[in-house]
Amino acid sequence: MIGIVGGVGPMAGADLFKKITEQSPARTDQEHLPVIMMSFPHRIADRTEYLEGKVLENPGIQLAKICFELSKAGVTVAGIPCNTAHAPAIFDKMLSDLRQLNCNIRIVHMVNETVNHIKQNFPIGTKVGILSTNGSYKQKIYFDKLVEAGFYPVVPDEKIQSELVHASVYDQQYGIKTQQGRITEKALSQLEGVIEMMKNQDTQALILGCTEISYALSTRTDKDITHIDPTSILASALIAEYNRSKKKAPQ
Amino acid sequence: MIGIVGGVGPMAGADLFKKITEQSPARTDQEHLPVIMMSFPHRIADRTEYLEGKVLENPGIQLAKICFELSKAGVTVAGIPCNTAHAPAIFDKMLSDLRQLNCNIRIVHMVNETVNHIKQNFPIGTKVGILSTNGSYKQKIYFDKLVEAGFYPVVPDEKIQSELVHASVYDQQYGIKTQQGRITEKALSQLEGVIEMMKNQDTQALILGCTEISYALSTRTDKDITHIDPTSILASALIAEYNRSKKKAPQ
Numbered sequence: 225m226i227g228i229v230g231g232v233g234p235m236a237g238a239d240l241f242k243k244i245t246e247q248s249p250a251r252t253d254q255e256h257l258p259v260i261m262m263s264f265p266h267r268i269a270d271r272t273e274y275l276e277g278k279v280l281e282n283p284g285i286q287l288a289k290i291c292f293e294l295s296k297a298g299v300t301v302a303g304i305p306c307n308t309a310h311a312p313a314i315f316d317k318m319l320s321d322l323r324q325l326n327c328n329i330r331i332v333h334m335v336n337e338t339v340n341h342i343k344q345n346f347p348i349g350t351k352v353g354i355l356s357t358n359g360s361y362k363q364k365i366y367f368d369k370l371v372e373a374g375f376y377p378v379v380p381d382e383k384i385q386s387e388l389v390h391a392s393v394y395d396q397q398y399g400i401k402t403q404q405g406r407i408t409e410k411a412l413s414q415l416e417g418v419i420e421m422m423k424n425q426d427t428q429a430l431i432l433g434c435t436e437i438s439y440a441l442s443t444r445t446d447k448d449i450t451h452i453d454p455t456s457i458l459a460s461a462l463i464a465e466y467n468r469s470k471k472k473a474p475q
Numbered sequence: 476m477i478g479i480v481g482g483v484g485p486m487a488g489a490d491l492f493k494k495i496t497e498q499s500p501a502r503t504d505q506e507h508l509p510v511i512m513m514s515f516p517h518r519i520a521d522r523t524e525y526l527e528g529k530v531l532e533n534p535g536i537q538l539a540k541i542c543f544e545l546s547k548a549g550v551t552v553a554g555i556p557c558n559t560a561h562a563p564a565i566f567d568k569m570l571s572d573l574r575q576l577n578c579n580i581r582i583v584h585m586v587n588e589t590v591n592h593i594k595q596n597f598p599i600g601t602k603v604g605i606l607s608t609n610g611s612y613k614q615k616i617y618f619d620k621l622v623e624a625g626f627y628p629v630v631p632d633e634k635i636q637s638e639l640v641h642a643s644v645y646d647q648q649y650g651i652k653t654q655q656g657r658i659t660e661k662a663l664s665q666l667e668g669v670i671e672m673m674k675n676q677d678t679q680a681l682i683l684g685c686t687e688i689s690y691a692l693s694t695r696t697d698k699d700i701t702h703i704d705p706t707s708i709l710a711s712a713l714i715a716e717y718n719r720s721k722k723k724a725p726q
Contacts, residue, residue, distance in 0.1 A: 265507040
C-alpha cells in the first residue's frame with residue numbers, strides 16, 4: 225500500500241492524496257490504489273522552527289515513528305508532503321531512526337524526484353525560481369541540488385523571502401497554514417508579486433517548494449514561467465514505486 | 476483519533492478530510508486534529524451494485540474490517556463518506572460485524588446527522604430535494620427519514636434519476652467517479668438541470684446526497700435553494716464527537 229505522512233501542513237496530505245487519485249487511470253472506485261494517510265499534526269514539530277533552533281525536538285524522530293506505524297499497517301512505500309522535512313538535518317535523522325527500528329519502508333524523496341523531473345524537462349543552465357519556507361531557504365534544500373545539476377536557482381533576497389514568501393504561509397492573519405485551508409488574497413498577491421520579480425530576471429521555471437504554496441498555486445498556469453509542483457511529482461513517483469513493488473512481490 | 480473510511484468514492488475521503496480541516500479552528504499545523512484515513516477501494520464492492528443485486532458480497536463486511544483496522548490503529552470515532560453505504564442492508568451488517576469483533580469504535584451516521592441538521596434549520600413541512608445514486612434512491616435512504624421527520628422529500632422520476640443524476644456520478648464517459656477527480660461540464664449541467672426542476676417545484680433545500688455530488692457542488696451556492704452537504708455535516712459531527720470523547724477520557 226501507499227502511505228502518506230499527513231499533518232505536515234493542514235491540507236498537504238489531502239492534496240497529495242488528491243493528486244495520486246487524479247493520476248490514477250481508474251474508471252471505478254475499486255481500481256484506485258490503496259492508500260493510508262496518517263495525519264498526526266500534534267506530534268510533529270514545525271520543521272522551519274526546528275531548523276531555526278526555536279524548538280528542540282527533531283521532527284525526524286516523529287516522522288520515523290509515523291512511517292513505522294504506516295509500515296505496520298501494511299504500507300511499503302510512503303511520501304512526506306513537506307519540502308522542509310527533506311532538509312538533511314530532519315530527513316537523515318528519520319532514515320537513521322527507521323534503520324534502528326529495522327523498518328524497511330521505502331520513503332520517496334520529494335526533493336530529489338523534483339530535481340530529477342527538472343533535469344528531464346529543462347536544458348542545463350535554465351533559471352529555476354524557488355518559493356519555499358525560511359527553513360528550506362536557509363538550508364538551501366533545492367538551491368544546492370539545482371546548482372549541482374547545472375541549473376541557476378533564483379531566490380528572493382532575505383527580506384522578501386521572509387516578509388513576502390514565508391509570511392504567505394505562516395502569517396497569523398493571512399498565511400495559508402493559519403486559515404484552515406482558505407487561500408487569502410493577500411497571500412496570493414504576495415506570492416504573485418515575487419513570481420513577477422523572478423520573471424523579470426528571466427526565470428523560466430518555478431518550484432512551488434512548499435506544499436502550502438503548491439496547494440495554493442498548482443492549478444494556476446502561467447505561459448511565461450512553468451510551475452513545477454513537487455506534490456504532484458511525489459504523487460507520480462509514489463504510483464510508479466507502488467507499481468514496481470507490486471510487480472516484484474509474489475501475489 | 477478520528478478515522479475516515481476512504482475509498483468509497485475516489486475523492487470522498489480527501490473531501491471529508493478537507494472539511495474537517497476547514498472546520499478546525501487551528502492556527503498552526505500542530506493544533507489540527509489527529510486523523511487516519513484508510514482508503515482501500517479495491518476491497519469495498521460498489522454499494523449501489525450490491526443493493527441492486529449485481530455483486531454478491533455485502534460491502535458492510537469490508538467496511539467493518541476497515542473500521543476494525545482503524546480502531547486497532549487508535550481511532551475512537553469514524554465516519555464513512557458514502558451516503559449509499561448508510562442503507563440499512565449495508566450499515567447494519569457492518570455494525571453487527573463490528574459487535575462480533577468486539578470493536579467499540581463509534582461510527583457517526585452521516586444520514587441521521589444530516590436529517591438532524593435539517594430538523595434544526597428548516598421548518599416542518601419544508602420541501603427538501605434529494606440528489607443521490609440509484610442505490611440510495613431505491614432504498615429511500617433519505618426519503619423515509621425525511622417523511623418521518625415531517626418534511627416533503629422531492630426526488631426526480633425514475634428515468635431522470637437514472638439518466639441524469641446517477642449517470643452524472645457513474646457514466647464511463649463523464650461521470651464524476653470515473654474521471655479521476657475532474658468534474659465534467661456534462662455531469663454538472665445534468666445536475667443543474669435537475670436542480671432547476673426541483674426549484675420549479677418550490678423545493679427550498681437540497682441534500683447533496685452522494686459524496687461525489689457534494690464534492691462537485693458543495694462550493695456552489697444558490698440563493699433560491701439551500702445546499703445541504705452531508706460530507707460537511709459529517710465533518711462537523713466527527714469533530715464534536717472527538718471533542719466529547721477527549722473530555723471524557725483520562726489524559
